Amino acid sequence: MRAFFRVVLLALILVIVALVSALTAMRFAIHTREVAVPDLVGKTPAEARRIAELDGFQFEVERQYYSPKVPAGEVLSQLPPPGTETRRGWEIRVAESLGPQRVNIPNVIGESERAAEINILRRGLDVGTVAQVQMLGVPVDQVVAQSPSASASSISAPRISLLAAQAPQQQAFVMPSFAGQILSAASAAIKDAGLRVGKVTVAVAPQDLAGASPSPSPPPSQATPTSMVVSQSPAAGSKVLVGATVDLEVH
Numbered sequence: 138m139r140a141f142f143r144v145v146l147l148a149l150i151l152v153i154v155a156l157v158s159a160l161t162a163m164r165f166a167i168h169t170r171e172v173a174v175p176d177l178v179g180k181t182p183a184e185a186r187r188i189a190e191l192d193g194f195q196f197e198v199e200r201q202y203y204s205p206k207v208p209a210g211e212v213l214s215q216l217p218p219p220g221t222e223t224r225r226g227w228e229i230r231v232a233e234s235l236g237p238q239r240v241n242i243p244n245v246i247g248e249s250e251r252a253a254e255i256n257i258l259r260r261g262l263d264v265g266t267v268a269q270v271q272m273l274g275v276p277v278d279q280v281v282a283q284s285p286s287a288s289a290s291s292i293s294a295p296r297i298s299l300l301a302a303q304a305p306q307q308q309a310f311v312m313p314s315f316a317g318q319i320l321s322a323a324s325a326a327i328k329d330a331g332l333r334v335g336k337v338t339v340a341v342a343p344q345d346l347a348g349a350s351p352s353p354s355p356p357p358s359q360a361t362p363t364s365m366v367v368s369q370s371p372a373a374g375s376k377v378l379v380g381a382t383v384d385l386e387v388h
Contacts (some may be wrong), residue, residue, distance in 0.1 A: 166269060172224075202294050267298070271303055317365070349374065
């Protein structure tokens with residue numbers, strides 16, 4: 138039995154030694170793969186790519202910016218910064234200089250979104266973010282604002298963002314009950330709610346169930362402002378949009 142425990146203990150020691158050796162080897166391998174990020178600023182994208190790939194990095198030109206100091210066609214900035222210690226295979230993202238700004242920013246306010254985009258692209262610029270806003274009295278799809286503004290100078294990126302008008306969404310709400318109100322009050326409430334009064338009909342009084350003769354005082358054939366609302370369409374509780382028509386039945 139003692140011999141068995143010795144064998145087990147020896148096996149555990151060997152396993153522990155193997156794990157420590159593996160972790161040490163992995164740590165050593167990871168550290169040996171870490172290299173300093175090269176300085177690519179001022180290089181052409183082709184030259185910068187060659188240097189990055191020789192050092193085992195990936196390379197991507199992510200953006201382009203105007204710069205009064207860095208000539209067009211050279212790397213303006215990079216991420217990670219030069220000298221950063223990182224592993225091989227990491228991606229270096231750079232921004233390319235377009236040189237000093239040479240184009241005027243057009244005024245596209247008042248144009249349709251499509252016309253504005255064509256105008257921007259025709260000048261060698263890019264269309265940035267296009268946002269929508271609800272505006273009363275402005276044609277749908279018309280540009281109401283832009284960034285940067287027309288004729289702006291010292292801009293950084295050749296990109297114009299637009300704000301265009303969109304159709305206002307119709308307001309919806311739950312239909313209230315007008316039963317029990319006089320016609321004039323119900324009509325005023327309907328109009329105040331942004332609805333329209335539709336057809337107003339007079340309910341026919343039911344005859345006596347035993348076949349008795351009708352009341353000597355028949356209901357009026359036409360509704361009056363003091364007529365009482367007995368039913369409505371759409372029914373109370375229905376979901377309706379602003380401008381919907383409400384039909385009433387009175388007696």
